[in-house]
Amino acid sequence: MTEIWQGLIKAIQLIVSLDPEVMEIAGRSLIISVASCLLASVFCLPLGGLIHFQRFPGKRTLISLIQTFYSIPTVVVGLLVFVLLSRAGPLGGLNLLYTPAAMIFGQMVLVVPILLGLTVSALSSVDKAIPDTARSLGASSLQIAVVVLKEARFAVMAAIILAFGRAISEVGLALMVGGNIRGFTRVMTTAISLETAKGDLELSLALGIILILIALIINIILNRIQQR
Amino acid sequence: MSLLEVVNLCQRYGERDILKNINLKVERGEVFALIGPTGAGKTTLLRLLDLIDTPTAGKIYFNGADATKSGRERLEMRRRMAFILQKPVVFNMSVYDNIAYGLKWRGIKENNIRQKVGNILDTVGLSADKDRNARTLSGGEVQRVAIARAVATEPEVLILDESTANLDPVSAAKIEELIRGIIQQHATTIIMATHDMAQGQRLADRIGVLIDGEFRQTGSPSDIFTSPRNKEVAEFIGIENILDGVITSSEDKVVIIDIGGKVIEAISDYAAGEAVSACIRPEDITVSLSKIASSARNSFSARVIRTVAMGSLSRVEIDCGFPLVCLVTKKSADELNLVKDKPVYATFKATGVHVIKR
Ligand SMILES: Nc1ncnc2c1ncn2[C@@H]1O[C@H](COP(=O)(O)OP(=O)(O)OP(=O)(O)O)[C@@H](O)[C@H]1O
Numbered sequence: 001m002t003e004i005w006q007g008l009i010k011a012i013q014l015i016v017s018l019d020p021e022v023m024e025i026a027g028r029s030l031i032i033s034v035a036s037c038l039l040a041s042v043f044c045l046p047l048g049g050l051i052h053f054q055r056f057p058g059k060r061t062l063i064s065l066i067q068t069f070y071s072i073p074t075v076v077v078g079l080l081v082f083v084l085l086s087r088a089g090p091l092g093g094l095n096l097l098y099t100p101a102a103m104i105f106g107q108m109v110l111v112v113p114i115l116l117g118l119t120v121s122a123l124s125s126v127d128k129a130i131p132d133t134a135r136s137l138g139a140s141s142l143q144i145a146v147v148v149l150k151e152a153r154f155a156v157m158a159a160i161i162l163a164f165g166r167a168i169s170e171v172g173l174a175l176m177v178g179g180n181i182r183g184f185t186r187v188m189t190t191a192i193s194l195e196t197a198k199g200d201l202e203l204s205l206a207l208g209i210i211l212i213l214i215a216l217i218i219n220i221i222l223n224r225i226q227q228r
Numbered sequence: 229m230s231l232l233e234v235v236n237l238c239q240r241y242g243e244r245d246i247l248k249n250i251n252l253k254v255e256r257g258e259v260f261a262l263i264g265p266t267g268a269g270k271t272t273l274l275r276l277l278d279l280i281d282t283p284t285a286g287k288i289y290f291n292g293a294d295a296t297k298s299g300r301e302r303l304e305m306r307r308r309m310a311f312i313l314q315k316p317v318v319f320n321m322s323v324y325d326n327i328a329y330g331l332k333w334r335g336i337k338e339n340n341i342r343q344k345v346g347n348i349l350d351t352v353g354l355s356a357d358k359d360r361n362a363r364t365l366s367g368g369e370v371q372r373v374a375i376a377r378a379v380a381t382e383p384e385v386l387i388l389d390e391s392t393a394n395l396d397p398v399s400a401a402k403i404e405e406l407i408r409g410i411i412q413q414h415a416t417t418i419i420m421a422t423h424d425m426a427q428g429q430r431l432a433d434r435i436g437v438l439i440d441g442e443f444r445q446t447g448s449p450s451d452i453f454t455s456p457r458n459k460e461v462a463e464f465i466g467i468e469n470i471l472d473g474v475i476t477s478s479e480d481k482v483v484i485i486d487i488g489g490k491v492i493e494a495i496s497d498y499a500a501g502e503a504v505s506a507c508i509r510p511e512d513i514t515v516s517l518s519k520i521a522s523s524a525r526n527s528f529s530a531r532v533i534r535t536v537a538m539g540s541l542s543r544v545e546i547d548c549g550f551p552l553v554c555l556v557t558k559k560s561a562d563e564l565n566l567v568k569d570k571p572v573y574a575t576f577k578a579t580g581v582h583v584i585k586r
């Protein structure tokens with residue numbers, strides 16, 4: 001028991017003293033997950049708009065399919081990306097396996113369903129009279145889409161933050177395509193899962209605390225958004 | 229060439245024909261009111277006219293050009309019109325931005341927009357609220373933003389869908405004043421839906437009565453008010469007494485109509501033997517305690533069925549062999565003490581009876 005307490009105290013010391021290794025790992029985690037979510041947003045928002053505004057056969061089915069993938073296990077996405085990027089895979093020539101780029105790509109794949117699905121539902125929760133009003137005031141189809149997206153901005157922001165939460169807290173994928181290489185692809189979750197076994201309890205606890213803090217911040221932001 | 233012309237327009241939703249063969253011409257500068265009961269298809273027609281929806285069949289011509297095509301041309305036509313929805317919504321942004329948006333979409337320069345929006349804000353009396361989020365406005369204020377937003381785009385055709393419904397009388401009067409101002413200042417062509425006949429009379433040059441997806445009558449307000457062409461129109465414009473009968477004789481346009489045994493005199497072109505309805509406005513009937521000597525040809529002894537106060541007026545239902553509804557001032561109703569079963573006389577002129585063929 002005392003061992004755990006001592007570990008906890010040391011962990012807090014590591015955080016307060018801005019320990020270079022802790023900061024480096026946490027920083028890398030943040031950069032990779034922010035990058036993957038922003039990149040995924042760049043094409044999920046327009047794509048979600050396209051799905052919402054266009055009428056096509058199988059639209060409902062497509063949306064349920066997207067929703068089904070909300071909770072796809074991270075290791076399954078990891079496996080898929082691993083196969084794609086491995087030397088013999090279709091994208092093997094890019095030599096991306098065990099690099100931060102591979103992790104960003106993997107996390108993008110992971111959060112695309114959430115981002116896409118929540119964007120579509122955010123857009124469809126906008127009052128039907130909003131696009132009608134825009135149209136009646138002379139907006140083109142694209143201008144209507146922009147105004148509806150603007151109306152849904154808080155719900156879309158919430159979707160991006162939820163996606164970020166999923167990306168930063170997953171471990172299976174980061175381990176499989178990143179490889180937990182120290183100083184290169186080691187992120188908070190992979191560090192915790194592997195360093196704990198090696199006995200570096202303080203580092204793991206420090207990173208764990210930071211993850212919890214991030215979760216807390218995400219929650220506060222989400223609450224703020226939902227109150228708007 | 230009419231500014232807006234509609235030819236054989238039909239709209240179907242599922243199995244239901246909402247609009248059936250609508251034909252309409254609206255001239256530049258005209259104020260056209262569309263009146264009709266709820267569910268008649270007013271909103272459906274206005275949405276088609278503003279090119280928001282596409283009709284099942286039929287054509288719309290804007291300034292002579294076919295507007296039923298899609299694409300860029302349609303957008304350009306739509307940009308020359310503005311439509312204020314029945315239940316207007318504001319964008320979740322400031323009042324200023326709400327009004328500026330239509331201009332931004334047209335690619336108008338920023339300082340030009342600022343000036344135009346400033347002027348409009350003054351006109352609708354919302355200058356003090358320009359930085360407020362429009363979602364915090366009251367119902368009447370939202371209505372004013374909606375009007376400002378539409379007028380800011382300087383439309384050639386302004387389409388209003390019951391813009392004063394669901395407002396208290398004072399706010400409604402303010403909005404009507406605003407519309408009147410627009411009509412006078414800009415000579416904008418206006419198409420407005422209302423179920424308020426009186427409002428149509430006050431504002432419109434011409435009225436179309438839409439019932440069950442069809443124009444039952446189109447004409448000047450006084451035309452429709454005094455000579456409804458059929459029973460449904462008569463009912464809709466508030467003629468409460470519609471009595472079915474047969475003309476028994478006709479001489480110099482003076483006709484005698486047999487209403488189930490009682491006869492009334494009226495002025496009409498119809499000949500003897502014609503089955504007709506006699507329409508009598510409640511306010512055209514005089515109620516008195518003794519028979520009054522006057523030139524009025526129709527006088528009946530009757531009994532009061534009931535009296536209901538309606539503001540400064542009282543609505544009196546009487547039975548004179550056939551039922552009649554009369555409107556008298558609250559004051560005279562009190563003086564005459566019109567209680568149930570009170571014997572009274574009902575008197576109305578032959579010219580006060582409008583005869584329509586059944
Ligand atoms: N998109 C739609 N799908 C199915 N039915 C519709 C649709 N829009 C309107 N309707 C139906 O068409 C009929 C006419 O509706 P509309 O809104 O045009 O009536 P209105 O004359 O404007 O009535 P109100 O005075 O109540 O506004 C109604 O019965 C309505 O239910």
Ligand SMILES: [Mg+2]
Binds near residue numbers: 270314389
């Ligand atoms: Mg309507």
